[in-house]
Amino acid sequence: MKGWMSRFKAVFALTVMALILSGCGESFLSALQPSGEGASMLLDLMILSIVIMLFVFVIVMIIYVFVIFKFRQKKGQEDIVPKQVEGSHALETLWTVIPIILLLILAVPTIQYTFALADTSPETTEEGEELDQIWVDVTGSQYWWHFEYRDLEVTTSQELYIPTDRRVNLSMISNDVIHSFWVPTIQGKMDVNPTGNKNEMYIQAEEEGVYWGKCAELCGPSHSLMDFKIVAVSPGEFEQWVEDMQSVSGEEEPESETAQAGQQVFADNCMSCHAIGSSPNKTGPNLTNFADREKLAGVFDMNEENLREWIATKGEEMKPGNSMMDAPYDLSDEEINQVMEYLMTLSPSDVTPESANNGVYEDSDLSGLFPEESEGEGSGEGEGNSDSEGNNNSESGSDSESGNNESSGNNSEGDSEGSSSENSNDNSDSNSDE
Amino acid sequence: MAEDVLKSGDLPENPERATLEGRNKFMGFWFFLGGETVLFASLFGTFLALRNSNAGGPAAEDIFGLGLVFIMTVLLLTSSLTSVYAMYHMKNNDFKKMQLWLGITVVLGLGFLGMEIYEFYHYVHGYEFGFTTSAFSSAFYTLVGFHGAHVAFGLSWFVALMIRNAKRGLNLYNAPKFYIGSLYWHFIDVVWVFIFTVVYLLGKVG
Amino acid sequence: MSTTANQKAGIGSVLWDYLTTVDHKKIAILYLIGGMFFFLVGGLQAMLIRIQLIVPENEFLSAQFYNEVLTMHGTTMIFLAAMPLLFALMNAVLPLQIGARDVAFPFVNALGFWLFFFGGIFLNISWFTGGAPDAGWTAYAPLSVFSEGHGVDYYSIGLQIAGFGTLMAGINFLVTVINMRAPGMTYMRMPLFTWTSFIASVLILFAFPALTVGLFLLTFDRLFGANFFNPDMGGNAIIWEHLFWIFGHPEVYILILPAFGVFSEVIPAFAKKRLFGYSSMVFATILIAFLGFMVWAHHMFTVGLGPIANSIFAVATMAIAVPTGIKIFNWLFTLWGGQIRMTSPMVFALGFIPTFTIGGMTGVMLASAAADFQYHDSYFVVAHFHYVIVGGVVLGIFAGLIYWWPKMFGTLLNEKLNHWFFWLFFIGFHLTFFLQHFLGLMGMPRRYWTYLEGQNLDLFNLISTIGAFFMAVGTLVFLYNVVKTQMKGEKVSGDPWDARTLEWSIPSPPPFYNFKQEPLVRGLDPLWIEKMQGNGKIQPAEPLGDIHMPNRSLTPFMISLGLFIAGFGIMYQGGMWVLAGIGFATTLGSMLYRSLKDDIGYHVHKEELEEEGDGSNG
The missing domain is CATH 2.60.40.420 (Cupredoxins -  blue copper proteins)
Incomplete structure (x- = not known):
């Protein structure tokens, strides 16, 4: 899905973006100049919807301008009685079906993104290891x-x-x-x-x-x-x-x-x-x-x-x-x-x-901030764990009592979001010496 | 002519729907009940959302006694039946019997209302369960109280109609009024069935 | 037979006449005056808002006063301007369009107006008693519960009173349409305005009770210590949002559907063509209304309902675009092949099409739940709903007012001034609101009293304010036109637009009994049919006979006045409880009086009718 989305985007993004959206507002405030993952995704979705909607708008406007100029009553035509058309099943079906298709094109990524943005489960590295949250x-x-x-x-x-x-x-x-x-x-x-x-x-x-x-x-x-x-x-x-x-x-x-x-x-x-x-x-x-x-x-x-x-x-x-x-x-x-x-x-x-704003970039995997990980490293289980994820969770659960207790306490307060705070994982240990 | 509608006796089969005004009232009242349904649905929704939010105050299972509520239910359901009898006699053009059955309906309704007042009094003084005790108490009193207010309004409606028309009997002008009065009464009954289920049974069971 | 048949005469009695009238045409005029008054008040508030935002960090209004102004602008425009103006059109036209002599419940009709009137006055008294409501027209709890002073109490009680009136009006139109149609006026021959008003009435019936409950809960929380929205006592503020939007979303369709109806009358009349796809228009209207009840949570995407609920409501909302699109194309194809006359109502209708299309487009964009996380509560939303409400409803109201003005008053508004009005208003509108889409995306949330310098929001806000002045001037031109036309008082014929529907077959303004004889309807656009196939006059369905008319009554006024007085008692409590007693006694007493006193109306006699012409539009 992401594939055709970005291709679709590639066609329009430059023109639409360049012409209308960019340069709107300040880079620290404008939703049109995203600097974060969420805002970028949302801008993609916005552009998709704008493109679809502009397509509809252009069609409406072409017909609109045409009928206004073509069918305006001219002098001397006051007595003409136009044909009283009842309707047209073909046309009416057409402008029912096409919008449905357009809306489906929009609905699919909408649902996808809605779920993606609500996901607060841990991020994973390329190797599939869960990062500290x-x-x-x-x-x-x-x-x-x-x-x-x-x-x-x-x-x-x-x-x-x-x-x-x-x-x-x-x-x-x-x-x-x-x-x-x-x-x-x-x-x-x-x-x-x-x-x-x-x-x-x-x-x-x-x-x-x-x-x-x-x-x-x-x-x-x-x-x-x-x-x-x-x-x-x-x-x-x-x-x-x-x-x-x-x-x-x-x-x-x-x-x-x-x-x-x-x-x-x-x-x-x-x-x-x-x-x-x-x-x-x-x-x-x-x-x-x-x-x-x-x-x-x-x-x-x-x-x-x-x-x-x-x-x-x-x-x-x-x-x-x-x-x-x-x-x-x-x-x-x-x-x-x-x-x-x-x-x-x-x-x-x-x-x-x-x-x-000073351009200095210092990398870190932040594992130093989560002390329970270092214990895991000390016992040498870090690497073994990263292979089998099922093991991983139960291990870390017993490893970090204080951390887990507190976060699960918070969890039961928040109503429905489920197990969102599995914040202790041993996986990233191998990098922790940086 | 206009006064014809005030003549009693010799009424057609369905006097409540014999005139355009009657038909309009009949239909308008059904719509009104549609709106009332949404009103009570909203109150039920609110109650359901808050029924466990007793904020440390008394909870549903602590206070509700099904015995009293059961008797209230019987009273109100019976009164619905008696109002059906009243309408049956209206269609048969038997004004006296209609008044009699309506009277019984009113007595039963008053009984219900009296017991509800006692119930509330009991909660407030026996359990310190007042309107402002918790979100649950507010939702309970609002839902059941709205229903109680409807009962009270329906009773005064019946009484007013009965007294006003006691002497002149049934005619095409007042027949629709009696009829929609009884419609209203049935509606109140149906709402009570839901209150009994959702508030009391559900509150007692779980 | 009865004394009531005597028509009172004299200048002093005009007031009495309007206080006691139950005639739908006079009630329409009352709604028009009330609605226009509040439209101007709401417009003034809009100007204050725009002046405050003309430059960054402006101190023109204080923060508190700004919140009051924005709250009252929204509340006034929706409840006290748009709704009554639409009711004015419905009252003026709907019974005529179906060939009825009045609405089903003339008494209730008057009651509906007076409840609206007193509710609106009640709400606005807050300005003079320590501050208007300040929690937004949506009055989200718990802000509305915590709000100090009595502002929000005026909101909850005032809207409660006005809301009862609206509910009654809705039921009244429903029964009128079902029971009072003339012979031959089948459902599928009803003009689209009647259809859309009918469907809007269904929406009123099922939407307003949710508001009633919401307002009751708010009142109980604020004035009687209930805990519905108080988190500390187990309450839940989100309940208010649900109740409000279960009402609030259908409300949008209550407003826009009759406006759609107006355009569906105006466009065929001035394109000289029957409405393209009449049955699909009816179907689309019903579908919009149906879907309108299952999309309320799209106002609540950011509340945290979770992705499942958000997705369902997103898709349901998008679905509404389909029937709306059907309507747009049907209008376009009504124009196609027609003979378009650029009269002022038609110009409003033509201005509406692209404007509303933009509003619909942004509507679909907003429906995209995830993207709405950016749009929500920003100026993008402000722009969107003004495109829909002003570009749809207000243009529709003015198109309808100008179109039916001759039917209501017997005079024709000056066409040239109408065109001036349109262009000033239309250009001003787009200047004001188009750039607001961008302001929102550039990071300006709605309901902002002020914005800081250096955020690049200055220029668009300035342009927006300039546009607002255009709109204000346009409205003044319209007012001038009304005054000028009515002073001149030049009467026009019953059918000045060469139109198609039944209301144009009788004189302008119609006699108080509307139709001397019940008309016989032979198809859709009955007058057009008679123009093409007959002598241009509607055939009667009955011989001339006595006409039954309702009595006038002051009771509706008294019932409403009682609630108005009682409202103060409930609000101020303490020693003021006596007011509640007086008020409720007045209301219940008036209701009892109404119930006990026989009110069977009177008859206009055949002989009197015979003296007054043939009842056609001649």
């Missing part, structure tokens, strides 16, 4: 996004770091109203529902970059300001970033005195909502790598002026209706300065949004 628990809140890397002890908000060329699975839930997670260049959107309706999808970026994400479901006054970013860095950089983030405890003392004072102010006033380091607290955005953020609160330029206004006014004008407006703190100008200085020290990693 990265699962991120996404929480949408009015009006920000929270990301917890399952089993990695990494928590962040607003900017989601992912490795390129690797699927990252998302398990999404909302803290309040319905939101919708949309990164047009990477993947189509998926609603983020309140309790009881957990949704899963995968994202995969093919190139490094900072991609803009949007909330696509009306969620309140600041719906249009609920932006987030996906920072796609090379796998090696991603591994580095995770390790750096894991090392943050939130207790680190900053160097300057002002910042130290700011840390105290932060602990007294902000800590109950904002965590630093991995933490289950998601009352407010996690600030572990705050100073590395590309945008403040998702949409504002990251500068002192904006930050000051945000802290001082609790974002009242900047993001109407945000929950920080209910925060009870009352800081003096000096305290605000101290907190700001402290916040700007929160840069645990050299891997930042800039790393996504």
